[in-house]
Amino acid sequence: MPQQSYLEAIREGLREEMARDSAVTLLGEDVALGGPFGATRGLAKEFGENRVINTPISEGTVMGLATGAALLGFRPVVEVMFIDFITLAMDQLVNHAAKLHYMSGGQLRVPLTIRAQGGAGGSSGAHHSQSLEAWFIHVPGLKVVMPSTPSDAKGLLKAAIRDDNPVLFIEHRGLYSSRGDVPDGDRTVPIGLASVRRSGKDVTVLALSRMVDVAIEAAGELAGQGISVEVIDPRSLQPLDLETIVASVRKTNRLVVVHEAVETGGAGAEVAVRVQEAAFDYLDSPIIRVGAPFTPVPFSPVLEQQFVPGKDQVIRAVRKAVGRVNT
Amino acid sequence: MHVVAMAVGFVVATGIVGGSIPLALGAALVCRERRKGQVSVVFFGDGAGQTGAFHESLNIASLWRLPVIFICENNGYAEFTPLSAHTPVAHLGEHAQTYHIPNVTLDGNDVLAVRKAVTEAVGRARSGEGPSFVECLTYRLRGHYEGDPAKYRELSEVADWKAKDPIRRFTTFLLEGKISSAEEMSNVRRHAQETVERAAEFALASPWPTADDLTRHVFAGE
Numbered sequence: 262m263p264q265q266s267y268l269e270a271i272r273e274g275l276r277e278e279m280a281r282d283s284a285v286t287l288l289g290e291d292v293a294l295g296g297p298f299g300a301t302r303g304l305a306k307e308f309g310e311n312r313v314i315n316t317p318i319s320e321g322t323v324m325g326l327a328t329g330a331a332l333l334g335f336r337p338v339v340e341v342m343f344i345d346f347i348t349l350a351m352d353q354l355v356n357h358a359a360k361l362h363y364m365s366g367g368q369l370r371v372p373l374t375i376r377a378q379g380g381a382g383g384s385s386g387a388h389h390s391q392s393l394e395a396w397f398i399h400v401p402g403l404k405v406v407m408p409s410t411p412s413d414a415k416g417l418l419k420a421a422i423r424d425d426n427p428v429l430f431i432e433h434r435g436l437y438s439s440r441g442d443v444p445d446g447d448r449t450v451p452i453g454l455a456s457v458r459r460s461g462k463d464v465t466v467l468a469l470s471r472m473v474d475v476a477i478e479a480a481g482e483l484a485g486q487g488i489s490v491e492v493i494d495p496r497s498l499q500p501l502d503l504e505t506i507v508a509s510v511r512k513t514n515r516l517v518v519v520h521e522a523v524e525t526g527g528a529g530a531e532v533a534v535r536v537q538e539a540a541f542d543y544l545d546s547p548i549i550r551v552g553a554p555f556t557p558v559p560f561s562p563v564l565e566q567q568f569v570p571g572k573d574q575v576i577r578a579v580r581k582a583v584g585r586v587n588t
Numbered sequence: 589m590h591v592v593a594m595a596v597g598f599v600v601a602t603g604i605v606g607g608s609i610p611l612a613l614g615a616a617l618v619c620r621e622r623r624k625g626q627v628s629v630v631f632f633g634d635g636a637g638q639t640g641a642f643h644e645s646l647n648i649a650s651l652w653r654l655p656v657i658f659i660c661e662n663n664g665y666a667e668f669t670p671l672s673a674h675t676p677v678a679h680l681g682e683h684a685q686t687y688h689i690p691n692v693t694l695d696g697n698d699v700l701a702v703r704k705a706v707t708e709a710v711g712r713a714r715s716g717e718g719p720s721f722v723e724c725l726t727y728r729l730r731g732h733y734e735g736d737p738a739k740y741r742e743l744s745e746v747a748d749w750k751a752k753d754p755i756r757r758f759t760t761f762l763l764e765g766k767i768s769s770a771e772e773m774s775n776v777r778r779h780a781q782e783t784v785e786r787a788a789e790f791a792l793a794s795p796w797p798t799a800d801d802l803t804r805h806v807f808a809g810e
Contacts, residue, residue, distance in 0.1 A: 311621060317651070322610040322644035329614020332599055337614075352641070356604050357611065365592040367805040369600065401806050425808035 262442040270411035270443050271300050271376075271432065274418035275338065277447065279308050282336060285422055287313045288327055289340030289376075296340060298378070298437055324350035324375070328358040328427075331373040336422055343389045344379035344431060358427040359402035374421045378432040380471055380521055381558050381569050385434075390558035390565075392522035394469070397429050398499045398531065404428040404452055405499040409473035411441040413496055416450030424452060433471040433521075455502035457509065461491035464579050465509040467532060468492060468519040472570065476519055479575035488583055498528050506532070507539045514545040515582040519575055524552030549578045605666075606632060606639030609658070613645055616656035616719075627655040627713040629706075635666025637680040646687040646721070653718030657709045658684070660723045661696060667732050668740045684721035696724025697754035700761075729753070 265273065279285045287301060293315040295302030305313035316323045320341060327337035341347045347354065354375065361369045381390040397405045404426055408414040414432065421428035458473060459480050468476035473494045480490035491509050495502055510516050516536055518529035533548040551570045559565050580586060591601045599615060602608045612630035619626040636642050637660065649656050660680050664671055677683065684691035690712065694701045702724055709720030727749035731738035738746075762768040768776075 317644070317648060319644035319648060322613065322641055322648055325607070325610020325641065325645075326614040326617065326648065329599070329611035330617050331614070332611065333615050333618040335614075335618055352604055352607060353610060357602060357607060361600060362808050363805045364590055365600065365805075367808070368592050368594060370808045372808075404807070 262444055264440050265411045265415075265443040266438050266440050267408075267411045267414050267432070268298060268300055268437040270415035271418055272302065272304070273443075274415040274422075275301065276304060276307070278336075278338075278419055278422045279304065279312065281447075282422075283312075284334060284336045285312070285338065286330065286335055287338045287340065288316055288323055289314075290316055290318055290342050292316075292340050297342060298434070300376070300432075301340065320346050320349035321351075321353055325353035325357060327373055328353055328361070328371055331358075331371045331427075332361065332369050336372045336374070338374045338376060338422060341375060341377040344377035344393050345388050345391050347375075347377055347393065354403070354427070354429075355400050359400045362426070363402060370425045371427045372422075372425045373427040374418070374424075375427065375429045376418075376432065377429065378434045378437075380433040380435050381553075381565055382435045384560055384562050384565055385558075386560040387557035392470070392520065392553070394429075394431055394498055394520075395522055395526055395528045395531075398501075398528055402427065403499060404497065405431065406452055406497045407431045407433075407470045408496060409433075409436065409458075409468075409470050409494050411439070412443045413450055413456070413494075415443055416448055417452060417496065419447075420449040420452050423449065428452065431470065435471045436474075439474070450496070452497045453500035453502055454497075455493050455495045455505040457491065457505065458494050459490065459492040461489040461513065463489045463513055464515040464517060464582050465491045465493060465506070465513045466517045466519060466575065466579065467495060467506060467529075468575075469495065469498070469528065470521065472519045472521055472575075475570065475572055476575055479572045479579065482572065483576060483579055486580075488579060488585070490579060495532075498531075501532065501535070503535055503539060506536060510536055510540045511543045514543055516544070516548045517551060517575065517578045517582055518548065519551040519570060519578075521569060522552055523555055524550050525555050527552050546582050546584065549582055551575055551578045606636035606641040608632065609636065609639075609641050609645040612656050613649055613654055616649065616654035616713075617652070619655050625714050627657060627710055629657045629659060631659045631661060633666065634660065634662040634664065634671045634680060635674065636660075637677075637683060638666075638674050643683065646683060646689060646719075649719040650687040650689050653716065655713035655716075656719045657706065657713060658689075658719065658721045659706070660721065661726055662693075662723055663726050663728045665728070665732070665741070670740075679723055681721055681723040684723075689719050689721045690717075691721035691723065693723040693725065696726035697749075697752045697757060699754055699758040726754075727752075 292301045293305035293313045327339045358371045408417050466476045476492045529550040612628045616628035679693045681691040681693040705722045
């Protein structure tokens with residue numbers, strides 16, 4: 262199987278969908294030039310600037326414009342350069358894209374994909390580093406996808422573009438250069454299906470986006486301490502594959518939820534309460550969350566390192582879950 | 589508000605002031621790329637002229653020469669507040685000038701003047717010359733919402749505008765010019781009345797949604 266980086270897989274997914282369907286149109290700041298990370302590099306040359314459209318820095322109107330084009334049959338892919346900027350597009354995304362299908366009694370459809378990258382790392386500061394997925398799982402009508410591998414990035418992006426609903430596709434900048442096997446050919450990954458990334462029997466760790474790698478690293482170390490960890494990547498938060506998560510918890514009887522977003526009001530809280538509703542009798546210890554502290558993302562590299570959850574925090578949480586806090 | 593009638597090309601009317609303007613740009617982009625001579629038209633009030641969506645949209649529409657026609661129904665009040673308390677710009681067509689969009693400010697209660705301006709705008713849009721802005725100066729003869737006592741305006745002002753009622757003026761024009769007979773005009777009025785009454789009867793006779801409908805159409809394809 263060929264190896265690709267996460268970023269290359271995204272570019273390949275876009276390219277294949279654009280070649281497959283002329284309704285697929287990219288919009289965003291600098292996308293015709295490839296964007297700051299190169300996700301759309303070469304696509305304007307291949308498909309023309311009518312389909313890879315550079316926009317002014319007007320996130321709100323670009324989101325609305327893409328929504329309007331989707332209502333009339335286009336399949337726009339909007340790139341929000343940093344997810345922090347999505348705040349400027351909230352009206353169009355939350356009030357229009359998410360709700361028009363429902364408000365029109367099913368007459369209107371919004372086949373819109375929003376690509377946004379987020380996450381901390383590299384001292385990008387509080388306006389270029391956030392993890393905001395929790396806001397969007399609260400909005401009926403939006404799907405929220407967070408791939409952690411190149412293969413899932415490509416397969417889920419292709420599924421998002423073909424979906425008749427608005428899909429927020431959240432990439433992690435820190436994963437762009439990570440490499441992995443990506444199957445050849447026209448393959449989609451269904452939205453709403455979790456992936457068991459490592460099997461184990463003592464504790465389930467549910468991790469999002471870049472935290473999946475952190476959890477797998479922690480699991481490797483914990484194996485050396487005699488603790489067997491199962492790592493699950495939900496891949497999409499909305500819809501959430503509760504079945505796979507609950508099946509794992511019924512086996513391990515313990516759950517740790519890890520995400521880079523601020524812990525308070527984060528997606529982990531939603532997952533935790535849904536798991537305890539579905540599997541309370543199977544839990545042998547309280548569900549533990551690992552997330553960022555309740556602060557903006559700090560600029561200082563020293564503080565940023567403190568802010569982002571790391572392997573040691575995951576290890577501590579797992580050891581606490583199995584009652585081995587001081588051993 | 590919330591009206592959708594795709595069968596006649598009416599895409600949507602939103603509850604967010606200014607919110608439909610970017611949507612119209614998206615429709616215009618599709619019209620331009622499909623090359624079937626379609627254009628996009630968006631209606632909004634003077635209150636929308638102070639939103640970011642309005643200014644961003646005028647800029648992009650002009651930059652990309654989108655086939656979109658901005659129709660501003662300037663009725664002098666945004667909700668309860670006169671336009672002069674919201675902006676020092678008396679005529680919102682001035683904003684169109686800033687963004688190099690052909691614009692006209694006209695008597696919005698003059699049916700033929702509006703028709704002429706919009707016909708020209710559609711022609712420009714179809715021939716690839718991009719957007720146009722038509723500011724129609726008008727008034728709302730009733731309040732901002734049904735039951736609004738509208739105490740924020742003088743009764744004399746309302747009376748002045750009632751005298752400029754566009755339907756009455758156009759009827760007089762048709763009758764005085766002997767373009768239509770009194771009988772024809774009365775038929776038109778009756779037909780309109782009956783259409784609305786039938787719609788109301790249909791609505792009242794339609795069943796209420798059931799509990800199952802609550803969660804239908806949250807997502808397409810489910």
